[in-house]
Amino acid sequence: MICFISVVLRSFKNSLQYRGAAIAGMFTQVFWGLIMIMVLDAFFMNETGTAPISRVQSITYIWLGQAFLSLLPWSYDRSIQAMLYDGRIAYDFIRPCSVYWLWFARTLGWRTAAVTLRSVPLVLFAVFGMRLLGMPELAIAPPANAVQFLAFTLSMFSAAVLGTAITMMINVSMVWTVSGVGTVALVSAVVTLFSGMVIPLPLFPEWTQTLITLLPFRGLVDAPFRLYSAHIPAKYLTYTLLHQWIWIAVFLLWGKAFLRKGAKALVVQGG
Template sequence: MRAYTAIFIARLKMLLQYRAAAWAGAGTQLFFGAALVAMRQAFYHSGHAIPPLPEAQMITYSWLTQAFFALSPFTANPDPEVRAMMRDGTVAYELARPLDLYTLWFTRNTANRVAPTILRSLPIFVIGMAFLGMQPPPSLAAFLAFLLALLGAVALIASWCTLITISLLWTLSGDGIARIAPGLVAVLSGQILPLALLPDTLQPTLRFLPFIGMVDAPFTLWIGQRPVSELGPTLLHQLAWTAVFVLVGRFLLARGLKRLVVQGG
């Protein structure tokens, strides 16, 4: 375990050096966040029906999706370094390491999501709360529940990303899965639109699928739409689907390594 912790810390330190890219990303998220909030407010003000998500909560939810955009499954493409290794044959070096390959890729995917999120989220929180209508959690309990659910979301997203990375063992480039999976998951997780605004007929399915635990579950705890009393079921849902993704990923990895043919080098 010490080796994977060292890998996580080393990769985190490396990724945290790209501060200019993170500031540029934060500026991009602020611009698109402002446009997104304005568009949603136009829909809110043009209708007469009472929306299932109050406007103030919608604004905060929208800014949360921008603050944690780098963590969200919308950007959960296969690990670019592993994709390059698959193409040029240097994946053989990964197989030669005295480490569990699944845990190694899981650790890398976790660091790949956490590092840019740390750099991007801080300026968005400061500017969003000061000038753009973003609200803090309604209580300390809601904030602590959000943090715990966010940790569950990190594990769930990392296990999903690792599963997508493993799919590279069956493809030449990974471009197909890199385009299909993120968009599909972004819609089902609440990254594109808060799930509360989707039709009621879809809610049971959305609550069952794993993707709600990646975005909607922690964010609704922050805004107060999901009560703190639902933290336990939320964490169980996240952990159960994380375990499913890990087991499926390990199974597919074992199958894929048996048929892997290394070319290039």
């Protein structure tokens, strides 16, 4: 456990240095968020009062999506890819630890660092920047209440673990493919759509809702954000967490088995 935390911290520290990239990424996300909000706002102007999620809730949903974008498992851990590519990965196999958890800790540290760097300035912009720009009605709303915020925090933490467990599937696939680009192209389309990053999930057609609810991806974005704005009441937190942790267990077991198979296929080349 100490070993796991130590790797998370080092990876976090290591990733904090990419401040330039985070700032650049933040600007993209501000504009992306603004565009999405304006499109959605146009939709709400013609709304007849039957929308499954309110205007304010969906604006907040989109801002939170931009703030926590880096937690989304739509990319692979570049440090692991680099180690697989040049063979440094051999060192992970001579440590008295599980290789799976070493990589997991690395990815978790990297993702939390990326989120920390981006979410704080982005939320500040979504609160104050929007008011300075004269669009207070498009600013992010505060959490519904303290209980909802606590529920949001708990499910956001689970979302980070779930996102890391899914990222691990992509990481492990690189044992065979070396480059994660192809896998990411496939996975990212599914993840962004079914997590709620493209359109808030409540706005999806009625007949898709059962499927969307069962899939793991709503635990990444949709469920915590709806807890924040009380679209899901805090009393249903248990269901959200249960859904998230069942899928976390599935991806952990699956990823571990996948890596065991991969380790047999892995041949560290050269000397």
